[in-house]
Amino acid sequence: MDQARVVPVDEFVRDELYPGYKQEFGTQPFVAGPVRPFRKGDEKRYWLRDSLHFSEGMVPASIATLDDAQTWGAQLGAEIVGVPPTLGSVNRLAGTHVFIGTLDVDTEWQVQARAARFGQYVTPILGDFGSYWSMRAGELQAGYDHFDNLDLTPLDNNQLWGTLKDAYAFHRRAWFTHFEVMYVLTANYLAFYALAEEIGLEGSQVSAFLSGQQTFYSKTDEELWKLAKRARDLEVQAPLRHAEPVDALAQIDALPNGKTWRAEFDQFLRTYGQRTEETCRVDTPSWIEEPSPALYAIGAFLAKPAGFDFHTARRRASEERDQRIDDARKTLNGDNLQRFNEALASNQAANFAWWNEEHNYLIDRRAAIPIRRATLELGARLAADGTIEQPDDLFFLFKPELYDVMADPAASSATGRWHELTAMIPDRRAYFEHWRERGPELPPMLGTIPDTVPDPIMIEVFGLSGRFLEALRTNTGNAKTEIRGFPAARGTVEGIARVITTVADLHKIEPGDILVCGGTTTEWTPVFGIITACVCDTGGSLTHAAIVSREYGIPCVVGTAIATQTVKTGDRVRVDGRAGIVTVLR
Amino acid sequence: MRHTPATSVPVTLVIDLDEIRSADAGRVGAKMARLGELRARGWRVPDGYAVTARALADPDSPALRDAIAQAHERLRHRTGRVGHGALKVAVRSSAVSEDGDRASFAGQYETYLGIVGIDDVLRYIRKCRASGGAVRALTYRERFGAASRAGTADTGSGDTGSGDTTSDLAVGVLELVDARSAGVVFTLDPVSGDRGTLVIEANWGLGESVVSGQVTPDHWAVDAGTGEIREHRAGAKEKWTVFSPAAGKVTTEPLPPDLAARPCLAEHEVRYLCDRAREIAARAGSPQDIEWAIARDAPFPENVFFLQHRPETSWAQGAAPGTPEKGFDPVQYALRNVFKVPGT
Numbered sequence: 001m002d003q004a005r006v007v008p009v010d011e012f013v014r015d016e017l018y019p020g021y022k023q024e025f026g027t028q029p030f031v032a033g034p035v036r037p038f039r040k041g042d043e044k045r046y047w048l049r050d051s052l053h054f055s056e057g058m059v060p061a062s063i064a065t066l067d068d069a070q071t072w073g074a075q076l077g078a079e080i081v082g083v084p085p086t087l088g089s090v091n092r093l094a095g096t097h098v099f100i101g102t103l104d105v106d107t108e109w110q111v112q113a114r115a116a117r118f119g120q121y122v123t124p125i126l127g128d129f130g131s132y133w134s135m136r137a138g139e140l141q142a143g144y145d146h147f148d149n150l151d152l153t154p155l156d157n158n159q160l161w162g163t164l165k166d167a168y169a170f171h172r173r174a175w176f177t178h179f180e181v182m183y184v185l186t187a188n189y190l191a192f193y194a195l196a197e198e199i200g201l202e203g204s205q206v207s208a209f210l211s212g213q214q215t216f217y218s219k220t221d222e223e224l225w226k227l228a229k230r231a232r233d234l235e236v237q238a239p240l241r242h243a244e245p246v247d248a249l250a251q252i253d254a255l256p257n258g259k260t261w262r263a264e265f266d267q268f269l270r271t272y273g274q275r276t277e278e279t280c281r282v283d284t285p286s287w288i289e290e291p292s293p294a295l296y297a298i299g300a301f302l303a304k305p306a307g308f309d310f311h312t313a314r315r316r317a318s319e320e321r322d323q324r325i326d327d328a329r330k331t332l333n334g335d336n337l338q339r340f341n342e343a344l345a346s347n348q349a350a351n352f353a354w355w356n357e358e359h360n361y362l363i364d365r366r367a368a369i370p371i372r373r374a375t376l377e378l379g380a381r382l383a384a385d386g387t388i389e390q391p392d393d394l395f396f397l398f399k400p401e402l403y404d405v406m407a408d409p410a411a412s413s414a415t416g417r418w419h420e421l422t423a424m425i426p427d428r429r430a431y432f433e434h435w436r437e438r439g440p441e442l443p444p445m446l447g448t449i450p451d452t453v454p455d456p457i458m459i460e461v462f463g464l465s466g467r468f469l470e471a472l473r474t475n476t477g478n479a480k481t482e483i484r485g486f487p488a489a490r491g492t493v494e495g496i497a498r499v500i501t502t503v504a505d506l507h508k509i510e511p512g513d514i515l516v517c518g519g520t521t522t523e524w525t526p527v528f529g530i531i532t533a534c535v536c537d538t539g540g541s542l543t544h545a546a547i548v549s550r551e552y553g554i555p556c557v558v559g560t561a562i563a564t565q566t567v568k569t570g571d572r573v574r575v576d577g578r579a580g581i582v583t584v585l586r
Numbered sequence: 587m588r589h590t591p592a593t594s595v596p597v598t599l600v601i602d603l604d605e606i607r608s609a610d611a612g613r614v615g616a617k618m619a620r621l622g623e624l625r626a627r628g629w630r631v632p633d634g635y636a637v638t639a640r641a642l643a644d645p646d647s648p649a650l651r652d653a654i655a656q657a658h659e660r661l662r663h664r665t666g667r668v669g670h671g672a673l674k675v676a677v678r679s680s681a682v683s684e685d686g687d688r689a690s691f692a693g694q695y696e697t698y699l700g701i702v703g704i705d706d707v708l709r710y711i712r713k714c715r716a717s718g719g720a721v722r723a724l725t726y727r728e729r730f731g732a733a734s735r736a737g738t739a740d741t742g743s744g745d746t747g748s749g750d751t752t753s754d755l756a757v758g759v760l761e762l763v764d765a766r767s768a769g770v771v772f773t774l775d776p777v778s779g780d781r782g783t784l785v786i787e788a789n790w791g792l793g794e795s796v797v798s799g800q801v802t803p804d805h806w807a808v809d810a811g812t813g814e815i816r817e818h819r820a821g822a823k824e825k826w827t828v829f830s831p832a833a834g835k836v837t838t839e840p841l842p843p844d845l846a847a848r849p850c851l852a853e854h855e856v857r858y859l860c861d862r863a864r865e866i867a868a869r870a871g872s873p874q875d876i877e878w879a880i881a882r883d884a885p886f887p888e889n890v891f892f893l894q895h896r897p898e899t900s901w902a903q904g905a906a907p908g909t910p911e912k913g914f915d916p917v918q919y920a921l922r923n924v925f926k927v928p929g930t
Contacts, residue, residue, distance in 0.1 A: 083925070084921065084925040084927050085925050085926075085927075108928065111925075111927055111928070112927065112928075112929070115921050115925070115927040115930060118917065118920075118921065119917040119921070122916070122917050122920075123871035123872065123917055124868050124869065124870075124871040126916055126917075127867055127868060127870070127871045127872050127873065128773070128810075128864055128867055128868040130782070130810050130811045131810075131864055131865075131868060132868070134811075187916060187917070187920040187924070188916045188920075190919075190920060190924040191914075191915075191916035191917070191918075191919035191920040191923070191924060192914075192916070192919075193924070194919045194920075194922075194923030194924050195914060195919055195923075197923075198923065338913070339913060339914040340914075341779060342779065342913055342914035343914040343916070343919075345774075345779050345780060345781055346781070346914065346916055348781075348782070349781040349782060349810075
């Protein structure tokens with residue numbers, strides 16, 4: 001590791017997670033390692049900024065959901081599945097921003113013991129993944145049916161508090177399921193990847209072999225395009241194109257056909273609107289509460305009058321996939337061909353490329369909504385009786401603090417504990433705002449940048465390839481004209497770059513732009529219908545941008561490490577998605 | 587109850603099916619071990635018992651004869667066939683070694699159906715056991731050379747193995763299901779290998795006509811995800827296998843034309859078989875082919891019995907059965923190539 005470069009953590013080292021809150025042992029359900037602020041000793045390891053899932057920082061209440069998800073959920077999943085080399089992911093906070101690291105299994109006995117049980121756990125699930133996933137998805141759906149249909153207003157405070165505890169329990173369970181399934185499917189995918197390399201194919205092609213299955217989100221996009229077309233047909237497009245979303249709905253209502261379109265839009269939200277913009281963030285509204293993201297997407301689609309032909313795009317994507325599979329088969333025979341066919345069949349039945357997109361609807365973007373609803377209802381009651389100032393004050397209390405005071409509300413008022421907590425809320429709000437502003441300037445990685453990362457999941461999902469790490473080590477900040485990354489989707493395009501660092505700026509994207517960003521998630525999917533190419537700092541063969549670009553038939557380069565720092569909005573760039581090269585032409 | 591004669595070297599001779607679990611494969615063979623496990627876990631499997639491979643090393647011993655007679659009597663009581671018609675059984679080989687298991691399932695070892703009375707049971711157990719040697723010799727020479735794998739039998743009893751090649755075979759005795767319809771369900775398409783499809787092949791009567799390939803059976807293809815029946819092809823079904831009371835034995839005869847013209851399963855039976863088959867495969871951890879029979883004298887679904895199951899390898903193994911390393915095992919690749927676990 002002689003080439004290693006250390007990015008110091010000093011300025012982020014803290015005792016407290018937020019003003020007035022220090023974690024104590026036992027307040028967190030961790031298996032291998034808790035969420036906590038940086039310490040100096042953390043500098044010996046690498047920590048990747050996870051702006052993919054959490055771009056704007058975490059309020060105190062979201063620390064509990066983060067803990068259940070990427071920390072505890074991942075660690076419990078890795079433990080139960082028995083992933084041999086890793087105990088799962090672990091998180092540190094720089095201010096309010098999430099960094100992710102991994103915990104390696106570092107003794108031979110544990111590796112062997114985990115390997116032995118790994119097969120026992122994984123084999124039956126992969127043997128019948130369809131049944132297995134419908135069981136897990138059914139369990140989650142039953143939970144949503146309960147929480148979504150629950151009218152909170154008639155509940156007394158005690159019942160409401162019970163509902164909030166239920167919502168936390170459900171959230172935690174959803175995240176265990178997330179990582180259980182993720183590790184099993186990733187193993188299947190990476191096994192195919194390894195087989196491909198063994199028989200002389202490029203492993204990175206494997207995700208392309210698995211593309212083309214419809215997901216809940218591709219259906220959402222299609223529905224958004226239909227709503228755009230309906231807006232044109234019903235002549236309500238002007239507010240969608242030109243007004244701020246907050247005003248657009250009122251303006252649409254005033255138009256002759258406005259009510260018709262609104263009814264269709266509301267119908268759409270009932271099915272597709274149970275989603276927030278980021279993962280685990282209880283402070284972000286669902287589309288049903290705040291439909292701006294859907295309205296932005298429809299507005300953007302209206303700017304592309306020809307629309308987007310999903311049918312043709314899907315057919316082309318399937319044809320390209322089948323062609324690639326056929327080409328691969330032509331190079332194989334005998335046992336290798338047989339193994340390839342088996343691995344393909346196994347991965348088509350238990351398809352990580354598909355699940356990686358699909359699961360967001362059931363878990364990442366939805367699991368915290370029941371917590372949010374119950375918290376806001378409780379907050380409204382506490383604000384009404386003067387305990388707190390406004391309902392969302394509760395987002396600035398940590399879960400252990402809230403549990404503590406709610407265990408005996410009368411005593412908490414009498415002892416002044418409530419007052420003590422509410423007194424800290426203004427400072428905590430300021431702290432959150434301070435770090436939100438600092439978000440874009442945070443380094444992509446802290447601690448010691450290694451030559452390689454052993455965890456294959458970090459490589460394929462987060463894109464921590466050797467090339468990515470080298471780009472980080474050697475990035476001197478000087479203007480570069482050529483950036484290399486992972487070739488994620490074929491094609492070459494020249495155009496004007498639009499650099500976007502937060503999901504909140506998605507509406508700035510214009511049709512024809514080349515999108516340059518940290519990484520994309522489900523919320524970004526609609527923009528793939530209007531951009532001409534996509535370039536990301538992070539990501540490997542399995543990341544969202546790679547998968548969605550192939551579906552939409554646009555060139556894509558991911559895992560560049562430095563694209564957002566190197567390219568400026570307005571630059572003329574060329575993206576070569578086959579070679580994985582982005583050239584800045586200026 | 588394990589019936590062990592009082593000798594200085596205790597050898598388990600006969601084990602009732604209810605006592606058998608997968609860990610007993612070393613003595614009762616893989617087929618009977620899987621059946622015992624299946625029954626223990628609540629799937630309907632006909633009652634019966636197994637004669638261990640080690641016991642069959644000395645097939646003429648009086649102790650073995652006594653143990654079988656006692657087991658058969660217990661079975662008669664359990665199945666209520668005491669004074670209510672004769673107990674008819676199927677006598678089937680159950681190979682201890684993996685290769686023998688493969689040959690056994692493929693029908694290369696004898697199966698005798700509709701056997702009545704302890705004398706015939708004993709006779710057919712001995713015939714079963716004798717059928718082992720020839721097939722074994724052939725398959726071993728073809729695949730591994732003549733000297734390989736001798737003496738793998740009966741590891742469960744603590745016996746180190748005698749080297750007697752015939753000890754590879756145990757024998758199972760199961761009550762014969764008086765089948766209205768029977769056949770096989772595959773939890774993947776045995777032709778394409780598609781795991782998204784289940785396939786049922788079936789005929790009227792006992793499953794023998796389907797398994798032995800004597801008829802073109804009825805065929806159903808079912809979507810593994812939705813459970814919808816995607817395809818049904820009526821088979822020609824010229825013949826069926828039935829127990830002929832006149833002959834006092836199981837025979838294969840021309841199928842009456844009115845039956846041949848009708849599908850031998852109702853849709854709800856197809857779906858039920860697929861659901862159970864998927865559960866069995868999920869538990870087994872790999873695609874399975876499963877023999878089943880639907881009895882004519884009980885209400886649905888109590889009349890659906892599972893007769894044997896094993897990993898489906900005709901597609902996965904292709905022309906080279908017995909060499910799993912030639913296939914794709916995601917766990918093996920993940921451990922060895924991805925996680926790089928030493929020793930994998």
